[in-house]
Amino acid sequence: MAEEDKKVNRREFFFKTGVFTALGLAILAFFRNLLLYIFPARKEKTFHKYLVAHEKEFKKDKRPKQINIGKTPVFVVPYDDHYKVMSGICTHLGCIVKWEQDKDRFFCPCHKGEFDRMGNVIGGPPPRPLDEFKVVVENHKVYVYVEDKVRSPWA
Amino acid sequence: MKFKEWLLERFPIDYEKFVEFNEKIFIKEPIPTHMKKWLFVMGATPLIIFGFQVLTGLFLTFYFMPSPEMAYESIRHITEDVRMGYWIRGLHRWGANLMIISLLLHMTRVFFTHAYRKPRELNWIIGVILFFLTMTISFTGYSLTYNQLSYWATTVGTNMIKEVPLIGDLMLFFLRGGDVVNTNTLTRFYTLHVMILPGIIFFFIFLHIVILRLHGVSIPEGFEEKYYSFYPHHFYKIIIATLFLLTLMSTLTVVLPPGIGIPADPSVTPTHIKPEWYFFPTYRFLKMVSLHVGIYATAAFVLVFTFWPFIEPLLSKEKRKQTIFSRTAGVLTLIITLILTIWETIVI
Numbered sequence: 320m321a322e323e324d325k326k327v328n329r330r331e332f333f334f335k336t337g338v339f340t341a342l343g344l345a346i347l348a349f350f351r352n353l354l355l356y357i358f359p360a361r362k363e364k365t366f367h368k369y370l371v372a373h374e375k376e377f378k379k380d381k382r383p384k385q386i387n388i389g390k391t392p393v394f395v396v397p398y399d400d401h402y403k404v405m406s407g408i409c410t411h412l413g414c415i416v417k418w419e420q421d422k423d424r425f426f427c428p429c430h431k432g433e434f435d436r437m438g439n440v441i442g443g444p445p446p447r448p449l450d451e452f453k454v455v456v457e458n459h460k461v462y463v464y465v466e467d468k469v470r471s472p473w474a
Numbered sequence: 475m476k477f478k479e480w481l482l483e484r485f486p487i488d489y490e491k492f493v494e495f496n497e498k499i500f501i502k503e504p505i506p507t508h509m510k511k512w513l514f515v516m517g518a519t520p521l522i523i524f525g526f527q528v529l530t531g532l533f534l535t536f537y538f539m540p541s542p543e544m545a546y547e548s549i550r551h552i553t554e555d556v557r558m559g560y561w562i563r564g565l566h567r568w569g570a571n572l573m574i575i576s577l578l579l580h581m582t583r584v585f586f587t588h589a590y591r592k593p594r595e596l597n598w599i600i601g602v603i604l605f606f607l608t609m610t611i612s613f614t615g616y617s618l619t620y621n622q623l624s625y626w627a628t629t630v631g632t633n634m635i636k637e638v639p640l641i642g643d644l645m646l647f648f649l650r651g652g653d654v655v656n657t658n659t660l661t662r663f664y665t666l667h668v669m670i671l672p673g674i675i676f677f678f679i680f681l682h683i684v685i686l687r688l689h690g691v692s693i694p695e696g697f698e699e700k701y702y703s704f705y706p707h708h709f710y711k712i713i714i715a716t717l718f719l720l721t722l723m724s725t726l727t728v729v730l731p732p733g734i735g736i737p738a739d740p741s742v743t744p745t746h747i748k749p750e751w752y753f754f755p756t757y758r759f760l761k762m763v764s765l766h767v768g769i770y771a772t773a774a775f776v777l778v779f780t781f782w783p784f785i786e787p788l789l790s791k792e793k794r795k796q797t798i799f800s801r802t803a804g805v806l807t808l809i810i811t812l813i814l815t816i817w818e819t820i821v822i
Contacts, residue, residue: 349720
C-alpha cells in the first residue's frame with residue numbers, strides 16, 4: 320500500500336501542476352502590477368521658451384548677465400555672436416556661483432570651485448561644467464528652453 | 475543542507491521539534507470530512523480577503539494623502555494616473571465589499587448549523603465583534619475617499635454617536651476632533667483605518683483561530699465524525715479559494731470599477747444621500763422610527779445577537795425546541811434584513 324500511496328497518479332499530477340502554475344502566475348502578475356504601481360511612470364519632459372536677454376544689452380558690455388528663472392539663477396554669456404546660457408548652480412554640491420569680472424571666472428564660495436567664462440571647470444572640486452540651457456535667438460532676442468513645471472503636486 | 479546547518483547554528487531551534495510542531499499544527503491538523511464541501515470554506519474567505527486588504531491598503535498609502543485638500547485629489551490620481559492604481563484601489567474597494575458578504579455568509583452558516591453552541595459561545599462573540607469591527611473599518615475607509623457621498627455619510631454616521639447617553643457629545647467631539655467633520659476627522663479616521671482597527675482585528679482573528687483550533691471545527695448534525703489531514707486536500711482548497719477571490723476581485727474591478735464621485739462640499743448636502751449597502755437595513759430602519767427608538771432598538775438587537783449562545787438555553791431546556799427558536803429567529807432576521815436592504819435599494 321505504502322508504495323502505491325507514494326506514486327503520483329496522472330490526475331493528481333495534473334491537479335498539482337495546475338494549482339501551482341495558476342498560483343505562480345497569479346503571484347507574478349500581482350507583483351508585476353505592484354512594481355508598476357510603486358514606481359511612478361516617467362513622463363517625457365516638455366519645454367517652453369523663456370526670454371532671457373535682448374542682444375543690444377551686450378553691445379557694449381560683454382559681462383555675463385545674471386537673471387533668475389523661478390528661483391534658479393541663470394547666467395547669459397555672449398561670445399562670438401552666440402550666447403551660452405548656464406545655470407548658476409554649482410555642479411559640486413549645489414551652491415550658487417557668482418561672476419568675478421576681475422578674475423574672469425565663476426566662483427563658488429562653498430568649496431572654491433572655479434569655472435571659466437564658458438562654464439568649464441578650471442579649479443576646485445566641481446565634477447563637470449555648469450549645466451547649460453538650449454538657446455535660440457529670434458529677432459535679436461535670446462530665449463532659452465525651460466522645462467515645463469507640472470502643476471499637479473506629483474510632478 | 476549546508477545552509478540549513480549554517481542557519482541552525484545561528485538560530486539554534488530544536489529542528490526536530492519544529493518539524494513535529496509544524497506537522498501537528500499545520501500539516502496534520504484534523505479537518506472534519508464535511509469541510510470537503512465548499513459551503514464550509516466561508517470562514518477562511520474573510521481571512522484571505524483580510525490578507526489582500528492589508529496588502530492593497532499598504533500600497534494605497536504610497537499615494538493617499540489624508541487632508542481635505544488632497545484626499546479626493548490623491549484618490550483621483552491613484553485611479554486615473556498611477557499605473558495599475560485603479561486595480562489596486564479596485565481590489566481594495568471590492569475586497570471590502572466581499573469581506574462583508576463573506577462574513578455575512580459565514581455567520582449565517584454558523585448560526586444555522588448551531589456551531590456557536592456550548593462550548594463555542596466565546597468564539598461566536600469574538601466573531602460578532604470581528605463583524606462589527608469590519609463594519610467600522612469599512613466606514614472609516616469609505617470616509618477617506620472624501621467625495622460628496624462619503625463626506626455626508628461620515629457626517630450622518632458620526633452624528634449618531636451623539637445619541638449615546640451621557641458621553642455621546644464628548645465621544646463625537648473626540649472622534650471628529652472638532653464640532654464638524656474637518657481636517658482632524660480625516661487624519662483620525664486614517665489612523666483608525668490603517669493602524670488601530672487593523673491591529674485590533676488582527677488580534678481578534680488570532681484569538682478566533684486559536685479558540686477554533688483548541689476546540690476543533692464543530693461538526694454539524696448529520697455528518698460523521700471523521701477527519702482528514704490539512705495537507706494536502708485543505709491546503710489546495712485554500713490556494714484555489716485565494717486564486718478564485720483574486721480573480722473575482724480583479725474581474726469586478728475591471729467590469730465595475732469604483733468611481734471617485736464629486737469632491738466633498740461641506741456647504742451643500744446632496745439631495746439623495748445613501749450609505750454603503752451594508753448599512754441599508756439600519757439606515758432604512760432609522761428613517762421609519764424616531765432617532766432614539768431607532769438607536770436603542772438597533773443596540774438591543776446587537777446585544778441579543780452577540781449573546782445569542784447564552785440566551786438560547788434560557789428559552790428552553792430541550793435541544794429540539796432551542797433549535798426551533800433559533801431557526802425562527804434566524805429566518806426572521808434574514809427576511810427583515812433582506813426586506814430593509816431591498817427597500818432602501820429601490821426607494822430613492
